[in-house]
Amino acid sequence: MQNVESQSYQKRRKSRASFSTRAEYLDHELIAMKPKRWGINLPGRDFRFEWEDLIPAIAGTIGLTVMCTAVTNAFASAYGLDSAFVIENVRVDMLIVSLLFVIFFSGIFNPRANLPGIHGPMMPLIPLMAVSGTHPLALGGLIAIFGVIMSITKSGSRLVNMTNKGVAGGLLVYLGAIGTIGQVGAIQKWASGIHLGYIGFAVLIANLGLYALLARMKKRWLAIPVCSALAAVVALVFGAPFEFTTGPGLPSFNPMYWWGENTGWKLGLPDMSSVISSVPFAILAVAMWSPDFLGHRIFQEMNYPSGAKDVLMDVDDTMIGCSARQVTSAFFGSGCITSSWGTYMIPAAIAKRPIPGGAIATGVLSIFVAVAGFPMDIAVWRPVLGIALLVGVYLPLLEAGMEMVQDSKDTQSAGICIFSSAVVNPVFGWALTMFLDNNGLIGDKKRPSTLTLSDRLVIPGLALLVSTSAMAIVGMIPGIPAMVGG
Secondary structure: OOOHHHOOHHHHOOOHHHOOOHHHHHHHHHHHOOOOOOOOOOEOOOEOOOHHHHHHHHHHHHHHHHHHHHHHHHHHHHHOOOHHHHHHHHHHHHHHHHHHHHHHHHHHHOOOOOOEOOOHHHHHHHHHHHHHOOOHHHHHHHHHHHHHHHHHOOHHHHHHHOOOHHHHHHHHHHHHHHHHHHHHHHHHHHHHHOOOHHHHHHHHHHHHHHHHHHHHOOOHHHHHHHHHHHHHHHHHHOOOOOOOOOOOOOOOOOHHHHOOOOOOOOOOOOOHHHHHHHHHHHHHHHHOHHHHHHHHHHHHHHHOOOOOHHHOOOHHHHHHHHHHHHHHHHHOOOOOOOOEOHHHHHHHHHOOOOHHHHHHHHHHHHHHHHHHOHHHHHHOOHHHHHHHHHHHHHHHHHHHHHHHOOOHHHHHHHHHHHHHHHHOOHHHHHHHHHHHHHOOOOOOOOHHHHOOHHHHHHHHHHHHHHHHHHHHHOOOOOOOOOOOOO
16 A cells, blocks of 8 residues: 555545534645645645635735835935836836746745745845945845855754744744834824824724734634725725825836946946945845744744644745845846745745745736736835734734743743844844853753754854854944944
């Protein structure tokens, strides 16, 4: 008789009628799937589409539109480019990434790699990049090179595996809390800016009640589309102004248009000085990947059944995808900086769905949004994007972090991680706390005896040294002026 493990997906899976609840059916689907890495995975043969795939697809599309617009707008402001540039550049990124890396790479070719999204934490550094002479094309190429090195050496997965629960929990709590406070403040500031301050309160209170109800019903995976729709309805009912401004269209896909002297970015091709000035920012971007990837994989581990290890995102494969996406999109003109796609992965994990079906749905939706234009206006409207990020990313991060901190040893590590993250930033907090925790200076005193010298000192020490040095160079260490940009 053929071993169950060697059977095809079609033979391992069971119909919905075989299970008493849909949750049991979705759990079994995750266990039955054995996606191919670096091979062709086809719908029906290797995975199925379920209507739950629409949840992360909608969330991911909103997230890509919002974050890509925000990053591109920050670059445009720094380089003195107009709003027409922003719209066309966002379209380039969304179309290239959706077709090549969302639908084909993560949806078909390697469903163990999470979708390559946008690296939001790098956005505050964009003005400094412009001052220092950083060239977006040079930056994209360097990030790709460093990312491939991390993947080939499996440094990313080793760093993730070396991060104890207390450290990871503290990181998630910090990211969730800071993000929650930031989005609440942004919605209130938006409402005050239109001289209708009560609208912000109404949007937040309405969604607070709805999110609590969804949590009570164990339907949190519906939070992004349902809560975003409620935010839009409440804001419009209370008189918030809104209009569509973006029409349908296609951007230029000619790299020489984007990297010309008088067209696109108006920067020309990068020279050696712009490559050198891009190095510290590229190192920092890749150094931030491991804690980012860690948070996304944790969500899968917490929501998937124990036998679903074959559908968990592979950290090193995801780094390959992010690296390839970075250099390709930069070549075609995009200024977006990439990382693992949190607004897709977190809702997908909560909805108990694997990567491929939702990835293909996300790619199709993102292509539609980029070509149609007008959905971009809805996605970036402050009440919609603020609530989408709140209920789809930051509150789940906060909840997952608190769930991971289970005893006094974990609490100590989590507390130090939160403290050090607040002093500098989450990358520093994660690297420092991992180093201290792995050497028994905080947390579990017996932990060092279970680790090799490399896992205890060498790799965590290098992670701390490299990330801190890169942050010092670009001026992210408090009290130390930036060494680039004059």
